[in-house]
Amino acid sequence: MRMRPVGRNGLLLDCDDPDQVEAWRAELWRRRAAGELIAVDIVPAARTVLLDGVPDPDRTAALVAGWTPRPADPAAPTAEVEVPVTYDGEDLPLVAGHWGVDVPEVITRLTATRFRVAFCGFAPGFAYLTGLPPEWAVPRLATPRPRVPAGSVALAGEYAGIYPGASPGGWLLVGRTALTLFDVRADPPARLTPGTRVRLVSA
Amino acid sequence: MTLAGRLEVLRAGALTTVQDQGRPGWAQLGVPRSGALDPAALRLANRLVGNPEAAAGLEITLTGCVLRLTRAGTVAVTGAQADVRIGERPGDVGRPLAVPAGTVLRIGPARRGLRNWLAVAGGIAVEPVLDSRSTDTLSGLGPPPLSDGDTLPLGTPSGDPAPVDFTVGRPAAAELRLALRPGPRHDWFTPAALDLLLSTPYTVSPVGNRVGARLTGAPLHRAVPGELPSEGLVLGAVQVPADGQPLVFLADHPTTGGYPVVGVVDDVTPLAQARPGTTVRFHGPER
Numbered sequence: 267m268r269m270r271p272v273g274r275n276g277l278l279l280d281c282d283d284p285d286q287v288e289a290w291r292a293e294l295w296r297r298r299a300a301g302e303l304i305a306v307d308i309v310p311a312a313r314t315v316l317l318d319g320v321p322d323p324d325r326t327a328a329l330v331a332g333w334t335p336r337p338a339d340p341a342a343p344t345a346e347v348e349v350p351v352t353y354d355g356e357d358l359p360l361v362a363g364h365w366g367v368d369v370p371e372v373i374t375r376l377t378a379t380r381f382r383v384a385f386c387g388f389a390p391g392f393a394y395l396t397g398l399p400p401e402w403a404v405p406r407l408a409t410p411r412p413r414v415p416a417g418s419v420a421l422a423g424e425y426a427g428i429y430p431g432a433s434p435g436g437w438l439l440v441g442r443t444a445l446t447l448f449d450v451r452a453d454p455p456a457r458l459t460p461g462t463r464v465r466l467v468s469a
Numbered sequence: 470m471t472l473a474g475r476l477e478v479l480r481a482g483a484l485t486t487v488q489d490q491g492r493p494g495w496a497q498l499g500v501p502r503s504g505a506l507d508p509a510a511l512r513l514a515n516r517l518v519g520n521p522e523a524a525a526g527l528e529i530t531l532t533g534c535v536l537r538l539t540r541a542g543t544v545a546v547t548g549a550q551a552d553v554r555i556g557e558r559p560g561d562v563g564r565p566l567a568v569p570a571g572t573v574l575r576i577g578p579a580r581r582g583l584r585n586w587l588a589v590a591g592g593i594a595v596e597p598v599l600d601s602r603s604t605d606t607l608s609g610l611g612p613p614p615l616s617d618g619d620t621l622p623l624g625t626p627s628g629d630p631a632p633v634d635f636t637v638g639r640p641a642a643a644e645l646r647l648a649l650r651p652g653p654r655h656d657w658f659t660p661a662a663l664d665l666l667l668s669t670p671y672t673v674s675p676v677g678n679r680v681g682a683r684l685t686g687a688p689l690h691r692a693v694p695g696e697l698p699s700e701g702l703v704l705g706a707v708q709v710p711a712d713g714q715p716l717v718f719l720a721d722h723p724t725t726g727g728y729p730v731v732g733v734v735d736d737v738t739p740l741a742q743a744r745p746g747t748t749v750r751f752h753g754p755e756r
């Protein structure tokens with residue numbers, strides 16, 4: 267992990283891999299909750315964790331350099347969300363083609379995968395789910411669809427994702443869910459928050 | 470008789486939105502920070518009418534808007550130079566203005582600069598969403614932009630106007646000088662690109678909005694090809710998409726993005742008044 271300054275009040279932790287991102291995210295959220303770290307936003311992403319709203323980034327960088335994130339404990343109780351998915355997405359044959367298998371095998375693989383929310387972005391409550399092996403990565407559509415319906419379950423690159431609201435999108439559609447993923451009256455408003463474990467079970 | 474007043478929108482203008490100080494602290498869930506593009510200008514308007522600084526007001530863009538209060542109240546307009554009229558009576562930007570019930574209030578259009586902020590004693594009392602009443606034009610959180618015929622609820626006036634020493638807005642400059650700190654991905658660009666960014670003028674493009682100010686000028690060439698995995702974005706980040714033309718992120722910026730950020734602007738609020746065609750020059754923070 268190395269640190270990069272971001273403007274006057276930010277710090278970017280550049281990590282080696284997604285597991286290190288998750289370990290630092292958990293560590294920094296814990297440190298903030300314990301009052302050892304001041305940051306308005308702690309934002310995990312694909313290979314980085316951003317600290318924003320940091321009063322003194324130099325001092326914070328020195329502080330963070332002295333910390334070691336606890337390695338993820340597979341036995342630790344973590345929230346798991348089962349998302350009921352109807353697997354009828356129109357890009358299933360495309361995914362099957364990329365993976366060199368038939369459509370039922372695609373569905374078997376997706377339902378068997380233990381996903382984890384790596385980070386959120388793109389839209390409120392849109393979670394990037396990791397867990398698929400890197401060799402199953404799929405490209406985005408060359409031309410994005412102008413409107414992907416809310417609840418669409420889709421794949422792109424190394425990630426799976428679920429569109430919380432209707433939007434344009436270039437991810438490959440594999441199914442849909444009726445689960446509400448973002449509700450401003452709920453606490454937290456996003457059902458899938460960074461670190462949450464996710465199963466995409468058959469509805 | 471009821472004190473609960475309403476603000477009636479007779480003409481909404483090109484883009485008028487409800488704004489307060491935004492919703493920072495939710496970026497990890499993909500929620501933009503949003504809020505007034507010049508938060509200090511809205512805080513000043515609030516102080517002028519005796520509101521808490523966090524109260525919600527209106528952000529009015531370029532063409533102005535026409536409003537009516539159903540109860541008598543104090544309002545204040547800050548930001549761009551604009552004509553303000555209370556009925557037939559002219560009012561200055563930067564002063565508390567008494568508006569009788571039912572009187573038509575006209576704001577703008579902006580004569581110099583681009584945006585005004587309006588505070589009404591009591592504040593705009595739409596339902597908060599994630600602790601903020603701001604309209605987020607990127608994600609659609611908060612109330613939709615105003616339309617002709619809308620009515621907005623007003624809160625109860627809470628205090629006397631605070632003494633204010635200084636209300637004259639920053640004049641909209643023909644040329645903006647913005648302090649920029651390189652990084653976090655300046656190393657994705659050639660040294661020549663960084664020199665260009667800090668030594669040549671850029672022009673504010675007409676396609677800017679609350680998400681970001683697009684600039685045109687010398688294209689910034691990359692030293693590292695390929696895609697950057699998505700990473701967290703901050704206010705003022707200067708992102709460089711594939712065409713090499715920089716974009717400065719403003720209040721409604723996305724929370725993560727996949728194009729490299731060459732540097733971060735210390736203070737983006739001058740861009741809130743930058744009309745298309747305005748020249749922008751970046752300089753290092755040391756100057």
